[in-house]
Amino acid sequence: MECLPLSRGHNFSAGPAALPEAVLRRAQAELLEWGTSGASVMEVSHRGKEFMAMAEQAEADLRGLLAIPANYKVLFLQGGATQQFAQIPMNLARPEQRADYIVTGDWGEKAVREAGSLVRAQVSATSAANNYTALPPRADWDLDPASAYVHYTPNETIRGVEFHEVPDVGGVPLIADMSSTILSRRIDVSRFGLIYAGAQKNIGPSGLVVLIVREDLLERCPSTLPKIFSFAEHAAQNSLLNTPNTFGWYLAGLVFQWLKAEGGLAVIEQRNRRKAETLYDFIDTSDFYANPVDRAARSWMNVPFTLADSALDAAFLQQSRDAGLLALKGHKLVGGMRASLYNAVEQASVDALVDFMRDFARRNG
Amino acid sequence: MECLPLSRGHNFSAGPAALPEAVLRRAQAELLEWGTSGASVMEVSHRGKEFMAMAEQAEADLRGLLAIPANYKVLFLQGGATQQFAQIPMNLARPEQRADYIVTGDWGEKAVREAGSLVRAQVSATSAANNYTALPPRADWDLDPASAYVHYTPNETIRGVEFHEVPDVGGVPLIADMSSTILSRRIDVSRFGLIYAGAQKNIGPSGLVVLIVREDLLERCPSTLPKIFSFAEHAAQNSLLNTPNTFGWYLAGLVFQWLKAEGGLAVIEQRNRRKAETLYDFIDTSDFYANPVDRAARSWMNVPFTLADSALDAAFLQQSRDAGLLALKGHKLVGGMRASLYNAVEQASVDALVDFMRDFARRNG
Structure with a gap:
């Protein structure tokens, strides 16, 4: 079956969350x-x-x-x-x-x-x-x-x-x-x-x-x-x-x-560990972003983070959405941002997020 | 979007039941x-x-x-x-x-x-x-x-x-x-x-x-x-x-x-009445098929029927399936056949069913 060109975003939704594209195509x-x-x-x-x-x-x-x-x-x-x-x-x-x-x-x-x-x-x-x-x-x-x-x-x-x-x-x-x-x-x-x-x-x-x-x-x-x-x-x-x-x-x-x-859960586990490390490592080396959770208890699946100046939250959300990075708004109980990195979220999406975050910080930091 | 040729059957399933093809395509x-x-x-x-x-x-x-x-x-x-x-x-x-x-x-x-x-x-x-x-x-x-x-x-x-x-x-x-x-x-x-x-x-x-x-x-x-x-x-x-x-x-x-x-439920109601009448009328004029329900209480949605000789049930089910008429087996509590005629079942499907039933009766009556 031939489909129209897709413009699917990088989906960081906390749930209902991203599904593997191959599954959706099937x-x-x-x-x-x-x-x-x-x-x-x-x-x-x-x-x-x-x-x-x-x-x-x-x-x-x-x-x-x-x-x-x-x-x-x-x-x-x-x-x-x-x-x-x-x-x-x-x-x-x-x-x-x-x-x-x-x-x-x-x-x-x-x-x-x-x-x-x-x-x-x-x-x-x-x-x-x-x-x-x-x-x-x-x-x-x-x-x-x-x-x-x-x-x-x-x-x-x-x-x-x-x-x-x-x-x-x-x-x-x-x-x-x-x-x-x-x-x-x-x-x-x-x-x-x-x-x-x-x-x-x-x-x-x-x-x-x-x-x-x-x-x-x-x-x-x-x-x-x-x-x-x-x-x-x-x-x-x-x-x-x-x-x-x-x-x-x-x-x-x-x-x-x-x-x-x-490749089963051993492979998935490695990927998820790497995805989470990519994002936390970037946050930890940044003065612009912060995650408050004890490092020993940080989630691989959901990464909440805040901007140094919450007045920039709206701009961050709008610009990330425009860049095809979806559903980054934090839960209303905590505010800020949240990136959920479930199995169907690929390393490339995390890399794209980090690139955007780095760029946004440079422009606004 | 272009799709492969379909061979969707006439679906008489009691549920989960047929859905409108236009809805599935959307x-x-x-x-x-x-x-x-x-x-x-x-x-x-x-x-x-x-x-x-x-x-x-x-x-x-x-x-x-x-x-x-x-x-x-x-x-x-x-x-x-x-x-x-x-x-x-x-x-x-x-x-x-x-x-x-x-x-x-x-x-x-x-x-x-x-x-x-x-x-x-x-x-x-x-x-x-x-x-x-x-x-x-x-x-x-x-x-x-x-x-x-x-x-x-x-x-x-x-x-x-x-x-x-x-x-x-x-x-x-x-x-x-x-x-x-x-x-x-x-x-x-x-x-x-x-x-x-x-x-x-x-x-x-x-x-x-x-x-x-x-x-x-x-x-x-x-x-x-x-x-x-x-x-x-x-x-x-x-x-x-x-x-x-x-x-x-x-x-x-x-x-x-x-x-x-x-056209809303007034139109749907007319269609459903006609679909049910088509099938009941045929059954009632046949010596080969029977429905036991009081005419005043017959369902428009589910039409159970029996063959004069239940030894022909298996042949009926196999041949109807081969003719693209799906899910006609009656519930195990009552046996025989059942055609469910929910909204997404078209008059053409009911007509195809009656044609098959007439032909099957002629060949086996």
Whole structure:
């Protein structure tokens, strides 16, 4: 298929975020007629053999990429990570039970607040006092061995704070909201009781959430839960309890294929490390730009930065947009700028950003 | 954009169902670069001005198509109609309160079963005794004026049974699962307290659910509900409480534009009536095919039919597929065949189906 010339920008959106262009081109080419189905992938039954085969392949590819152990179930659900803030306590805790929350940013705050009406949700460690620019030292975490689980947010998108090691929480199941870091590097899934991730950063389009849960935890799901909220029911039905987000699942499958073709997560991890280093190194050598986060906790995925003079913010945003550098405005809670460097953002885009930043500083510094 | 020759079939899928080809072509053309955004519609923030403008236009177009009164909110949510089976009682009833369910098929059965743990859900009328081939006479409905609501399923997709009039239930709010009938004809929204519909028949791709709710009912939403489940919270945030299914919302917007361009629901209604009449008339004049549903309750959207000799089912399905007639297999609960005739299915497809059926009967009768 021949397409019109494209003027796609360098996309630094925090989410929904950039997707690999090769994936978009594949989806475009087969949007009206998918495989031998005679229809769009959006127009076929989720219980038909074409869709089921695709869905199974997507799960197998994700399992391969993350080396997910056999005693974990993989679910493709709806409602985003935000719905999981409620569904996790509904499934894995009794209302009077304690659950520990490690809060290192705004998403962790939302998670513990939503859980508050469903479980005895405890902020067991927080870096709020330093404005979420560092991680609370593990030694200061107030964990209870009797808690239902320990929940944390490995990467906080708004302030760009990331755990670069999986914390040791003993025998209590560790639950991670990996929305903005899943598939950005290798992880040891066996360290977790449950991992969940909204798709719209490194997986695919929004409206899909991937959940990876250790099988023994499914025994906790109360039989009194409405079926649609029960992880155990979704697992028993291979995520086809009701009509899933079929297009999202399909596109996620294409992203998984792309990740495999690129060489898997070891390669992706190297690229992401280099992209982040490129930008942080430039910021650190500049008097014009600054990032406030503790170097040991800086996010590879989201790099917030400020200009020495915030009166220049508007000019920076306008001129960067004119230069084809998209979505650099910081979150309204922190202001300034933010560059998100998810998997589909190429080194060339980071280089273009640094070139622009250097030039802008020279003209305005 | 020039495309390869297509061999799209006549798509009779019950859902996810056929989409208008013009909509798919538009989505295909702009899949990598949407408007002036420099990115795919899947790659832009749901809080950016391009997406917000599109989302507002989609809602305005839907309001125009259905003539939705100003005192109704329109929500674009996730989780499908099945999640609404639980969310509706969670939002609109107290646990000890009675809610009346009119059950005319398998979806109504599921709705009342899921509500059972959340409210005193009462089967107040059912046509199970006649195998859901007719509607229970209104005079036999056992309604309670103190009930939280009356729930029914205007169209049942599996057995093809449809209400062609909105039932009068007095002052109790009437709630309709319109997943498979919304936008197929004009309706008087003011007769309803709440309408909900999974998108994957007449609205767009799966993974999106549209909910139309009378504002005064939002006052019932318990403040103790997790926010993500609260209609009132979603309404207050214009369905941007969390990241929505952005691609689904976008595609629904294109479908609404298409419906407007086609002439609106008065035109669509005429077409749908004619499509259904074409197929039922042929079945009724045939000794080879049969539909068991009471003529007054036959669905315009889903036409199940059987062959005189079920031993010919496999040959019918294979030969129809070879002739480009897709997805005619009946639901496993009833067997036989089913042709779904949603908005995007053209009269020419129905004519092609009847031609095939006539020929198949002649060759096998």
